[in-house]
Amino acid sequence: MIGAGPAGVRAAQALVEAGLRPVVIDEGRRDGGQIYRRQPEGFTRTYETLYGSEADRARALHRDFDALRGKIDYVPETLVWNIEPGAVHVMSGTRHRRMTFDALIICSGATDRLMPVPGWHHAGTYSLGGAQVALKSQGCAIGSRVVMMGTGPLLYLVAAQYVKAGATVSAVLDTSTFADRMRALRQLLAVPSTLKKGIALMGVLRRARVPVHRAITPLAILGTSEHGVQGVRVKQANGATLDVPCDAVAIGYHLRSETQLADLAGCEFRFDQALQQWLPLADEDGRSSVHGVYLAGDGARVRGADAAERAGRLAALAALSDMNIGDHAQEADKLRMQLSRFTRFAAGLRTAFPWPARLAAALPDDTIVCRCEAVTAGELRRVVNEMGAQEANRAKAFSRVGMGRCQGRFCAHAGAEVIAAEARVPLEAVGRLRGQAPVKPLPMALAPHEDMETSE
Template identity: 65%
Template sequence: MGQPRIVIVGAGPAGVRCAQTLLAAGIRPTLVDEGRRDGGQIYRRQPEGFTRPYAKLYGSEAARAQDLHESFAQVRAQIDYRPQTLAWNVWDRKLHIVRDGHASALDYDALILCPGATDRLMPVKGWQFAGTYSLGAAQIALKSQACSIGRRVVFMGTGPLLYLVASQYVQAGAQVAAVLDTSVASARVRALPKLLARFDVLRKGTALVASLKRAGVKMFNGIEPVEIVGTPDEGVKSVRFRLASGAIEQIDCDAIGMGYHLRPETQLADLARCAFRFDAATRQWLPQIDELGRSSEPGVYLAGDGVRVLGADGAENAGRLAAYAALIDQGREPQAGVLEALKREQRRMDRFREGLAQAFVWPAQQAAKLPDETIVCRCEGITAGELRRVIRDEGAQEANRAKALSRVGMGRCQGRYCAHAAAEIIAAAACIPLDQVGRLRGQAPVKPLAIATVEETE
């Protein structure tokens, strides 16, 4: 009997550790990655010829980033590595991919999805103006292009990534005008028992906030975004927000980085027919997995931030677990004690994840307050008022029905940046619980393909 055909999607922390674990067990996996080089988003590599040191590029995560990059360098020649390759569909136990305009399909016995996460965004009036970026996009500009998104930048949202990106910009010498956090300090205090599950990470986060204060960055907690002020011709000019006291503040800037935690990239899991469940703590639909990362679909495994946002080290741990799950299902048992140690670590990380959701709350209530003229779907230009109209006049109380009638989520991003906020608007306007709104169904291709794409036989 030949080796099992194991295909991994994603060369971030989860995918790299997954490949490393399989290789150590004597299996040569295929690793498909959309990126130009390994590392994923969190450990995105700078282009060849750029010489910024790890400490400047990755801050407190420099040692982990370097270790992951070096680990992959050691195994790269021993695996079937396919960079710059988009996995765009899963069907009939085949992973459909495209590279350089050529499409093909990979048969698999086991498919391990490690696609990572993207920014979770809540619209604000004026966020369509040039100069408004997601936190992830702000990171890409810094890491891949060695430039700031603006001369005077404001970061707004909530969650650890908000402070990490702001700190990385300060480290790079950019002018950070302010960090605006929608969460309140008291929520962090209440979440402390869970956050203490990972004291080392908590300490790093506290150090990031302290470093920003030392750098003279203005810090605001418990704010409510009001408007990004700007013009279509000149872009962002300033941001207006409401303090906890009710007073309105305005800060001049020419760029804004926004983000409210991350949302798992679940489209491939959906296309693979994996079951989902509603997670009340984070108010989103997530794929169902067991402790090792097995999905409801036989032969499909999920790991990393593409299924639960646990951070880079949590993703590494999950990647190893998913690899072991695939090995066990292929009749290869790991060494005694290995799995239990990994599962204990994952439970600890999951407790910390719950603490983060409690400390940095997704601002669901903002959706109901958005003015009707606020653009919700930037791809299609759909406003909050138009979305409310199809709910009120046409009875669209389910996400896919609202999409069909309003085109919200039909654009290039396929709802990645508007689906969560749109669901909150629907729930508020229809006066129904969020889980009754449902979720947008995954559609192939998960990202646009060129019309000139040529199909080949693998």
């Protein structure tokens, strides 16, 4: 198994209950994933301080994982950097191992979906997820006066977490509108408890008197190469320009599934018109197009932590069924029914907090799209117009977009939007960047590798 977030923990739990001893590979130092990331040993902040309304769920997940520790082989701080038929390649420090498997459950989670804005390369610009990691793992804010900008539930969650931690949030700047939320209300009522939590986050910001501006258009992150971020400039719904002074900004537009490992495993992909993203094919139980490979949680489809727990367990039950271990049909039916509610809710979130694709076409030519390789929107437009590069991988070859440290995780979506707008073709026609090993940078000096036989 890959991942020890909500999906991974529940999948491991189901396998242990069936009498198996799975191997759980986790890139993090401790279990919990991103949303329930544990604080380092020695830190004493309470669950309520760290996780707010999700404190009980975080506590339960951590407790259940602790109970599993003696019944699984837990491999933390380990990167899965390649997958081949029947085996994964991992790195722990400088130690390389090839681990074989009979079945593989990938619970790779999600990362921020980002839209560039002029000036986002200045020091002090973070993703919303990065700002959250700093708070949970290091116990610090990303700045003394922070602006949160983008759209989606994570925008308000991180802002509320910063407020509760005592940090100064100068403003929350949201590209979505009140009308978007009203259109989504019926679908959001599919999970009223989660909707109520979202409304409570707004209450936290209101009581802290944090300015919240909706229907904004990002214009620039103000700053210099010497001093970093100094402010954010946006256009308001009434057309007026608003400058918000700050020394750090966190941006994000909902989430994108982390699909590179599914790609390396050979899974087929399809373009999801509603999400405007390429996702790996999987049936409702998590079976991918590759025999013995299962996908669960936000790494397969972003539906939130509650859904990820159920999807992780369902994928494990599918693996057990395929191995003729036990009869889990009744429980699987129940999990599918529960997940259908979260699927409707996720559709509501897409309506309430739409991905602002229109912003890509309006980016000035000198705006950096790929921060790793300093590739600008103008350069992408040039390779479209002068070299006929209307496909993502061809544009990558000519411009180096997506060739840097992040391997396209943070620039691929926006880059594809820029290409599609300039070429005047549907986003689907641009395709997707092919996953390549290693998915993340590796040390130049590698220790001799060893093979490790595993059962899961």
